[in-house]
Amino acid sequence: MRISVIGCGYLGAVHAASMAHLGHEVVGVDVDERKVALLARGEAPFFEPGLPELLTEVGATGRLTFTTDIAEAAGATVHFVCVGTPQKKGEHAADLRYVDAAVEALLPHLRPGDVVVGKSTVPVGTAERIAEQVAAAQPEAVTVWNPEFLREGFAVEDTLHPDRIVYGLPEGDAGRVAKEALDAVYATPISENIPVVVTDLATAQLVKVAANSFLATKISFINAMAELCEATGADVTELADAIGYDARIGRRFLNAGLGFGGGCLPKDIRAFMARAGELGADQALSFLREVDSINMRRRVRTVDLVREVCDGSIVGRRVAVLGAAFKPNSDDIRDSPALSVAAQMGLQGAHVVVTDPEARANAERLWPDLRYAATPEEAAKDADVVLLATEWQQYRDLDPEAFGEVVKHKVVVDGRNALDPVKWRAAGWVYRALGRP
Ligand SMILES: NC(=O)C1=CN([C@@H]2O[C@H](COP(=O)(O)OP(=O)(O)OC[C@H]3O[C@@H](n4cnc5c(N)ncnc54)[C@H](O)[C@@H]3O)[C@@H](O)[C@H]2O)C=CC1
Numbered sequence: 001m002r003i004s005v006i007g008c009g010y011l012g013a014v015h016a017a018s019m020a021h022l023g024h025e026v027v028g029v030d031v032d033e034r035k036v037a038l039l040a041r042g043e044a045p046f047f048e049p050g051l052p053e054l055l056t057e058v059g060a061t062g063r064l065t066f067t068t069d070i071a072e073a074a075g076a077t078v079h080f081v082c083v084g085t086p087q088k089k090g091e092h093a094a095d096l097r098y099v100d101a102a103v104e105a106l107l108p109h110l111r112p113g114d115v116v117v118g119k120s121t122v123p124v125g126t127a128e129r130i131a132e133q134v135a136a137a138q139p140e141a142v143t144v145w146n147p148e149f150l151r152e153g154f155a156v157e158d159t160l161h162p163d164r165i166v167y168g169l170p171e172g173d174a175g176r177v178a179k180e181a182l183d184a185v186y187a188t189p190i191s192e193n194i195p196v197v198v199t200d201l202a203t204a205q206l207v208k209v210a211a212n213s214f215l216a217t218k219i220s221f222i223n224a225m226a227e228l229c230e231a232t233g234a235d236v237t238e239l240a241d242a243i244g245y246d247a248r249i250g251r252r253f254l255n256a257g258l259g260f261g262g263g264c265l266p267k268d269i270r271a272f273m274a275r276a277g278e279l280g281a282d283q284a285l286s287f288l289r290e291v292d293s294i295n296m297r298r299r300v301r302t303v304d305l306v307r308e309v310c311d312g313s314i315v316g317r318r319v320a321v322l323g324a325a326f327k328p329n330s331d332d333i334r335d336s337p338a339l340s341v342a343a344q345m346g347l348q349g350a351h352v353v354v355t356d357p358e359a360r361a362n363a364e365r366l367w368p369d370l371r372y373a374a375t376p377e378e379a380a381k382d383a384d385v386v387l388l389a390t391e392w393q394q395y396r397d398l399d400p401e402a403f404g405e406v407v408k409h410k411v412v413v414d415g416r417n418a419l420d421p422v423k424w425r426a427a428g429w430v431y432r433a434l435g436r437p
């Protein structure tokens with residue numbers, strides 16, 4: 001199958017390489033010349049485990065090319081739209097300008113029988129609008145929605161072995177033709193018994209934001225419990241273990257701490273609320289406002305906790321922040337809780353030094369006023385407090401004895417409940433965490 005992938009960011013680059021790995025002829029299209037040049041050389045433009053190896057592997061087959069020229073999408077039968085849908089500035093709604101521009105650029109190159117596949121996360125109703133534009137430009141092309149559920153840090157694995165594949169299809173012959181094309185694209189995962197859920201366009205768009213809203217709600221639920229634990233001296237990690245044994249609840253996504261960030265969960269729940277408002281169904285999602293505020297309160301609480309361990313003032317205190325990425329195994333700093341807390345502390349007068357094994361360069365571009373260090377030891381030199389903000393494995397593995405030698409005061413705030421309090425306290429550290437005595 002000949003495929004085009006329009007938008008080669010965290011989602012599209014992995015999707016393009018994975019589709020080539022599955023045996024398809026793929027052209028990746030992006031407006032970012034730098035990204036295209038790197039990808040064309042077989043280099044990943046961002047940190048994603050497994051992507052460099054995949055690019056090398058498929059690069060050797062000649063099945064994967066990259067271009068800034070959308071005209072090269074002509075000749076592909078299936079066109080995946082993978083461009084960004086960020087939050088609009090100053091509003092909760094999604095900014096659809098990149099989707100609109102990508103579709104508009106694609107329209108003149110569509111041929112009869114082509115299938116336009118939306119992968120970007122969009123407000124429900126967008127697919128139907130795009131379907132009309134596509135039909136007007138090329139009546140024999142079909143528009144479908146095929147939302148993506150990959151996690152950064154596991155993107156290659158999740159793309160090749162997803163939990164499920166969702167097709168949102170139009171009714172009738174057009175839907176049947178599109179299903180055949182998608183079945184051919186995903187023949188390998190389908191042969192491995194990955195469930196395929198076939199639905200209409202509206203449901204497919206809703207499935208995606210419903211899934212992210214559920215995940216965000218689960219995290220905010222446990223963070224709300226952390227607030228209760230803080231008020232009572234209870235331990236949220238033990239609480240999570242105990243409720244997580246109930247298979248109906250499950251332990252995954254019950255890690256309390258600094259809360260969720262990234263380029264998806266925060267903006268997706270906000271865009272979902274905005275869209276519900278437009279549809280006159282805002283009451284249905286009013287709980288998501290609370291999910292969002294519980295999440296944002298964790299960042300404030302973390303700064304307060306650092307202040308508490310600094311005897312009431314962080315002015316002039318040296319704080320080492322371990323982690324800048326929104327989660328480990330990623331260099332993505334979009335809405336990163338770690339950087340948000342670091343910046344807050346900086347604005348409030350602390351001397352903040354941030355370190356991250358992969359996200360430092362991105363962080364330096366966005367927050368040039370913070371100080372940065374290459375290693376946790378360098379960041380923590382003469383620190384009054386160490387804040388663990390992103391639970392990279394190398395930070396979990398720090399030896400509290402040796403690490404204690406570099407700091408001024410052995411005080412650690414565990415923003416991710418990722419360190420062993422017994423071990424750190426035994427090494428003479430004051431250990432504080434969110435939702436834990
Ligand atoms: N990052 C993730 O883990 C996942 C993202 N998504 C969704 O996928 C979409 C893309 O997200 P990311 O890849 O994270 O964003 P991103 O910002 O990393 O990538 C978007 C890419 O689209 C390119 N682009 C913008 N306008 C274009 C145009 N007119 N033509 C061609 N390329 C264009 C940009 O240059 C950029 O490289 C969003 O809707 C997001 O919600 C869905 C599941 C997972």
Ligand SMILES: O=C(O)[C@H]1O[C@H](OP(=O)(O)OP(=O)(O)OC[C@H]2O[C@@H](n3ccc(=O)[nH]c3=O)[C@H](O)[C@@H]2O)[C@H](O)[C@@H](O)[C@@H]1O
Nearest residue numbers: 148149150151152219253254255259260261262264326327
């Ligand atoms: O739509 C998307 O883009 C993607 O959003 C999330 O994936 P991702 O943002 O890569 O990362 P997650 O692993 O979901 O983590 C999101 C945030 O929640 C935080 N988190 C996660 C789990 C947890 O228990 N506690 C917690 O605070 C993480 O630290 C991180 O900041 C979803 O998990 C994916 O299924 C989805 O495809």
